[in-house]
Amino acid sequence: MLKIDNIKKTFNPGTINEKVALNGVNLSLEEGDFVTVIGGNGAGKSTTLNAIAGVWPVDSGKIYIGGDDVTRLSEYKRAKYLGRVFQDPMTGTATTMSIEENMAIAARRGQSRGLSWGITKKERDVYREMLATLDLGLEDRLSSKVGLLSGGQRQAITLLMASIQKPRLLLLDEHTAALDPKTAAKVLEISDKIIADHHLTAMMVTHNMKDAIVHGNRLIMMHEGRVILNIAGEEKKKLTVEDLLHQFEKVSGEEFANDKALLS
Numbered sequence: 001m002l003k004i005d006n007i008k009k010t011f012n013p014g015t016i017n018e019k020v021a022l023n024g025v026n027l028s029l030e031e032g033d034f035v036t037v038i039g040g041n042g043a044g045k046s047t048t049l050n051a052i053a054g055v056w057p058v059d060s061g062k063i064y065i066g067g068d069d070v071t072r073l074s075e076y077k078r079a080k081y082l083g084r085v086f087q088d089p090m091t092g093t094a095t096t097m098s099i100e101e102n103m104a105i106a107a108r109r110g111q112s113r114g115l116s117w118g119i120t121k122k123e124r125d126v127y128r129e130m131l132a133t134l135d136l137g138l139e140d141r142l143s144s145k146v147g148l149l150s151g152g153q154r155q156a157i158t159l160l161m162a163s164i165q166k167p168r169l170l171l172l173d174e175h176t177a178a179l180d181p182k183t184a185a186k187v188l189e190i191s192d193k194i195i196a197d198h199h200l201t202a203m204m205v206t207h208n209m210k211d212a213i214v215h216g217n218r219l220i221m222m223h224e225g226r227v228i229l230n231i232a233g234e235e236k237k238k239l240t241v242e243d244l245l246h247q248f249e250k251v252s253g254e255e256f257a258n259d260k261a262l263l264s
């Protein structure tokens with residue numbers, strides 16, 4: 001479903017701020033894989049997701065989604081393959097619009113039928129049913145403005161919107177990091193459910209090692225722009241945080257450092 005072949009990216013080349021962010025990243029995901037991505041500060045986790053989404057072109061290497069070579073496609077053209085959810089709950093939704101308008105925009109993405117057509121009863125019923133699966137009581141608030149909702153409620157709606165068109169790949173970049181622990185756990189539970197219900201292939205960056213172990217069927221660890229650990233199946237199920245720290249130190253020769261991880 002996803003194949004990343006030796007991608008490299010250097011920011012600000014030839015300047016005093018030159019930074020090799022991706023130094024030969026390789027990764028293959030099968031359809032239905034849910035991989036969690038961990039690593040220290042500046043390891044290249046977000047940069048990898050941005051490379052897949054085509055935020056800027058990579059310097060070398062290839063990216064395939066569902067067998068299509070998307071390496072040279074613009075961010076706009078790649079959007080049809082992808083669902084994305086970011087850390088900031090403010091980014092995924094239109095604050096001044098209602099819940100149902102936000103969902104209609106997501107559902108009609110790529111179609112000529114804009115919002116001016118209004119939302120039909122049939123569509124409203126579908127949105128209500130989808131919202132009910134979140135178990136947050138939002139199915140009774142279809143006409144509420146999204147700006148009035150809590151961060152967790154907004155992230156849950158953003159997840160629904162990101163998956164409504166069944167993307168080939170769902171990219172979650174620390175999407176629970178700005179939430180309190182209880183809400184973060186609820187949004188992670190919803191993420192698991194949406195990924196399972198829609199049979200999505202997903203990548204989730206997290207600074208929380210426990211979450212990285214508990215969620216998904218695969219785990220990768222990045223360091224200095226490379227994938228240094230790639231763990232799947234039974235081996236992943238048996239992992240502990242201590243194992244991960246130990247493995248990190250063994251492969252990198254350094255102590256694991258992620259400011260956010262230390263705080264969680």
Ligand SMILES: Nc1ncnc2c1ncn2[C@@H]1O[C@H](COP(=O)(O)OP(=O)(O)OP(=O)(O)O)[C@@H](O)[C@H]1O
Nearest residue numbers: 011012019021039040041042043044045046047048
């Ligand atoms: N647009 C950019 N311009 C310049 N440098 C960048 C840019 N994006 C990322 N970098 C640099 O590339 C490196 C990798 O950044 P990235 O955001 O991928 O790290 P990360 O693994 O997500 O780390 P963290 O856990 O600290 O968020 C860092 O040194 C970062 O400063």
